Amino acid sequence: MNLEPVVVHIASLRRYARALTGDAWAADDLVQDTLERACSKWRLWLAGTDLRAWLFTVMHNLYIGQVRQGLTRAKLVPTVDMDDVMHELRAPDASTDFTIDLQRCLLRLPPEQRVVLLLVTLEDMPYGQVAKVTGTPIGTVMSRLSRARERMRELMDEPREPTVGQVPVNAAPVLRRMK
Numbered sequence: 001m002n003l004e005p006v007v008v009h010i011a012s013l014r015r016y017a018r019a020l021t022g023d024a025w026a027a028d029d030l031v032q033d034t035l036e037r038a039c040s041k042w043r044l045w046l047a048g049t050d051l052r053a054w055l056f057t058v059m060h061n062l063y064i065g066q067v068r069q070g071l072t073r074a075k076l077v078p079t080v081d082m083d084d085v086m087h088e089l090r091a092p093d094a095s096t097d098f099t100i101d102l103q104r105c106l107l108r109l110p111p112e113q114r115v116v117l118l119l120v121t122l123e124d125m126p127y128g129q130v131a132k133v134t135g136t137p138i139g140t141v142m143s144r145l146s147r148a149r150e151r152m153r154e155l156m157d158e159p160r161e162p163t164v165g166q167v168p169v170n171a172a173p174v175l176r177r178m179k
Contacts, residue, residue: 006038009052012123013059019118020063022107030066034059056123056133060115067111105155113148116141 013034017027037058038045045054106114112134119130120141127145131138 005051006035006055009055010035012052013055016056016118016123017059017063019103019106019122020114022103030059030063033062037062050129053125053129053132056119056125057135060133063115064111101156105152108155109148109151113144113151116144117148117152120145 010031013031014027017030017034018024021027021030034055038055041058045051106117109117115134116130119125119133120127125133127138127141130141134141136144
């Protein structure tokens with residue numbers, strides 16, 4: 001089995017898995033599971049058809065299976081003692097605020113909308129190919145994409161007030177009359 005055609009798509013698979021799961025560890029696990037499944041089911045791919053779409057279909061099915069089984073990020077990510085990695089930790093740059101907010105909003109989308117949005121926008125797949133990957137009609141893909149874009153606009157426009165503990169920083173102070 002010649003793996004060169006598969007290797008070309010690993011970067012795209014990693015990017016999509018990272019955006020889908022929101023976690024580097026879970027994304028790497030998902031890519032590894034996808035590649036293992038693709039290698040074990042290689043005979044199911046039809047030569048001459050779109051290998052990229054087939055690999056994304058394998059990943060999509062694995063991810064949906066994990067979601068249905070209730071495997072959360074907490075179950076997929078190993079725990080690390082903070083003292084062991086304290087020297088590696090640093091505060092994020094101020095420019096990452098938008099990225100963090102975008103990722104937070106993406107993870108708040110329903111999985112079926114997030115999948116379609118990421119395949120169309122991040123992986124630049126045409127609607128027909130997304131329909132094949134997700135196993136849904138093109139009309140459903142377009143509907144999910146529209147709802148995902150609208151929901152992302154709403155989520156990104158929501159004001160996020162910085163908090164200290166549980167009290168918003170910008171909250172008006174409570175005044176009491178003192179004699």
